[in-house]
Amino acid sequence: MPADAPLLEVHAIRKSFPGVVALADVSFDVLPGEVHALVGENGAGKSTLLAIMNGLQAPDSGEIRREGRPIQLRNPSVARANRLALVHQELVLCPNLTVAENILLGQEPKSRFGRSDRKAMHQAARRILETIHVDLDPARLTGELSLNEQQIVEICRALASNPEVLVFDEPTASLNDDQVGHLLAIIRKLRSKGLGIVYVSHRLSEVLDIADRITVLRDGRVIETLEAGQASEARLIKLMVGRDQVPSQIAHAARQLGDVMLEAKSIGADGLFDDVSLAIRSGEILGIAGLLGCQREAVVRALFGSQPITRGEICVQQRPRKFRSPGEAIKAGLGFLPADRKREGLVLPMSVGDNIALTLLSRLASFGFMRAGRRNRLAQDLIRTLAAKVSGLAQPAVELSGGNQQKIVIAKWIARGGDIFLIEDPTRGVDVGAKPQIWRAVHELAGKGKAILLVTSELQELMDVSDRIIVMSRGRVTGHFTRPEFSVESIARCAVQ
Known part of the structure; x- marks a missing residue:
């Protein structure tokens, strides 16, 4: 194979679900020793594409080629056999197992009696750790590690299959700045060894720092592939969000606002979010914008009593409250509409x-x-x-x-x-005809004097229905906008800080 031939080619991939075209003729390739980044808003098709590349879903048409040869990725094992590995966004480690046991899970060296050879396992894990110049004890329990160290274990588990192409799915979503720098240094080491890297992230500053090429997806289509030298944060945002905004399906109605019903004063939860303040009045819809990993969902759950806060104060109708459970929040007049209605919102049977x-x-x-x-x-x-x-x-x-x-x-x-509604992604997975009806119901609640905190991955819909929007990035509030100030580009810029 020529030295400059792609290690991986994704060619004309199409994938549809009922009523939705998730991917439409998506193509890109990855060269040896290259970091190829994929960027796009929530819903652009990145998750579906990664699922296909990892053998979790089958495309409707198109193909994936390894070193010019079409391959059928029927499941993740077939992907690994073709030396293609995925580092998951959500850590999928076993906290009660050691570092070595997690790295070699399913690939444990055996003794002549058929049992796991612990000594050989520790040696193999140490060799993998040394390839990225990390000194981590293979005998330590994974549950005792820091988030950064656990991320390293996740990477080493992918490396244990000896991949030539390594896919990173939002690897820094839960890391702080120092940890991000460490991870990017590891990726550079892997690139220098000739691996092809696919890097998916909402953090455009990281993408510009690490990527050799950048492919922008929007609405399931490839909009453009740029060389790193051609890209800037402003240009990527413009390509991601598009020049034309989608016409609103809901006409915003001005309402008479009343007293503050719910207030958070500099609340924080270790490892999730910090110094988050907000206030919602009777009759008001306050939206929270942000990209994957910004921890806005954790803030909502803290307000509802299912995520403990370690600092700050929550007040309901000017009265300080400390919710130890969702039951206490419900008694105080709060209601929670979760994004995952099937598992958290309803009892389906x-x-x-x-x-x-x-x-x-x-x-x-x-x-x-x-x-x-x-x-x-x-x-x-x-x-x-x-x-x-x-x-x-x-x-x-x-x-x-x-x-x-x-x-x-x-x-x-x-x-x-209740008087206060916390709403997550109410139109997620909902057909086009039902969306206006759901937003109309939300408006009617506000019209009756309810205070509403709204989180949705659909930025245009958030702008359509909200009276104000705060923006979060990396667990902190990075922007605040009133309706006259709403702008896709301005909000997106705060979301990638």
Whole structure:
């Protein structure tokens, strides 16, 4: 094979899901000793592309070639056999195992009696660590390591399969600046050994620092591939977000704002976020923008009592509160609509009516028995108000479409009657027709004086519905915008700081 021939070629990959074209004729290649970065907004198609490259999904058409030869990546084992390895964004280590055991998991050297050879395992792990000039004890428990050290173990586990192409998926999302510098130094060492590196990150400063070439994805398509010398942060942002903004499907309505309902005063949680302050008034929709790894979801969970804070103060209606559990937050008038409605928002095997009643069982019960008539009237009124398409209250939630499932989650919290709503990605996986109905429901809640904190990966939708937007990056607030100041480029610039 010629020295300058690509190690990996992704050619004309297409992938569709019901109602969505995730990837449309995506092509790029990776050369020996090159870092090729992939950038794009949330929803640009990066995750789907990486899943295909790791054998977790099959493309509808197109092919992947290794050294010019088409390969069928049926599963991650086939990917590893073709010397293609992925360093996951989320660490998938076993904390109760040693460094060596994690690095060689599934590839443990055996003694002549068929047992794991611990001495040989430690020697093999040490050799892999030495290739990137890291001094880490193979016998240490992984759960005792720092986040940076765990990231190194994750990289070494990928290196244990002797890859020629190494894919990094948002590797610095949970690292601080010093740890990021250490990781980028390791990647440079790997590049100097002739490996081909695919580097996926939202942090454009890192991309510009480490990449030799940069491919920009938008809406599942390759917009442009740039040599590093041609790229700048401003140019990449322009390519990522596009020149034309999507027309709004929801007309924003000015509302009379009341008193501050929820306030966070310089709250922090070790290793996640720090010095986050915000305040939401009655009738207001406050949006939080940010890219993957900015920790805005952790802030929402801290406000709802499922993530402890280590400093700062949370106030509800000017009264300091310390929530030890979501139950305490619910009693204080907070409701939480999670992004993962299937696992956190609904009990899928249960009926529509029972799901709606979940948050107010004590109010609907009498002597330990559910008052079915009252529950049914309440549920039917909410289903009618939200225009949810269900066959009846007895229909299992699992049978509903994504949009109608989301409406049932909204109905559940409206039924509770709280004053503060924390909402994550309400239109995630929802068809185009249902999106305006869900946003209309959010607006109606605000119109009734509810205070709403909104997180969504759809920046244009966030701008459409919010009264104000704060921006987070690396666990800190990096920007604050009122409606007249909303701009895709300005918000994106704060998100990559």
